[in-house]
Amino acid sequence: MNEASIPASTGEVTREPIHIRNIHFEGFRRSDGMFEIVGQLGDTKPYEFTPPGGLRVVSANTPIHDIGVSVVFDLEMVIHAVSTFMRAFPYRDCAGGGESLQALVGLRIGAGWSGEVRKRLPAGETCTHLREILIPLATAAIQAVNPLRAQGLMEATDANGKPLKINSCHAYGASRELVLQRWPAFHRPSSS
Structure with a gap:
């Protein structure tokens, strides 16, 4: 630079x-x-x-x-x-x-x-x-x-079955489209 x-x-x-x-x-x-x-x-x-x-x-x-x-x-x-x-x-x-x-x-x-x-x-x-x-x-x-x-990380879940990838970063936030597409049951609409 x-x-x-x-x-x-x-x-x-x-x-x-x-x-x-x-x-x-x-x-x-x-x-x-x-x-x-x-x-x-x-x-x-x-x-x-x-x-x-x-x-x-x-x-x-x-x-x-x-x-x-x-x-x-x-x-x-x-x-x-x-x-x-x-x-x-x-x-x-x-x-x-x-x-x-x-x-x-x-x-x-x-x-x-x-x-x-x-x-x-x-x-x-x-x-x-x-x-x-x-x-x-x-x-x-x-x-x-x-x-x-990647595959193992995408399949990993917590004790309640929730994918660990959810809320691991902005793109995988529970209100984001990636979560809606991959894990619709865990998608949470944005509160704003």
Whole structure:
């Protein structure tokens, strides 16, 4: 994305770029039957920058952060392995900020993910930016394997027989057309 692709403010206000952050995810099916999601975060500035208390000067448009995490999981969304990479970071001690992510092995990606990540990865022991990547990484992982899990997810019900997919997002809200088409007995007209 560049400045030209972002809608400009109204009026005579001008803008000067001062920071660029990119977060990118890629999902993979592995030959060992597992799945892998890789998340990467990059920060740059269009001018020379010295991190506060830092011992180095970062040239304009050179990564301040170029870090990431790889999570290997099965079709049930259980994590089997975690690895991190740190190609660019502002402080020498940053390099050890990914070691704590091993606490995620055995965790299931799904409901309660964000809270569990925060609980298992104390801020003082974990790179803040790796923790940041992990929150949207969960939805990227789910999107990566959803086509393989779709039928089971669509058929799953609660103890009363109500499909779990209902009210799982806006499109599957009980008052929406998708619910009316697929599960008319559970459709609830909008109250507005």
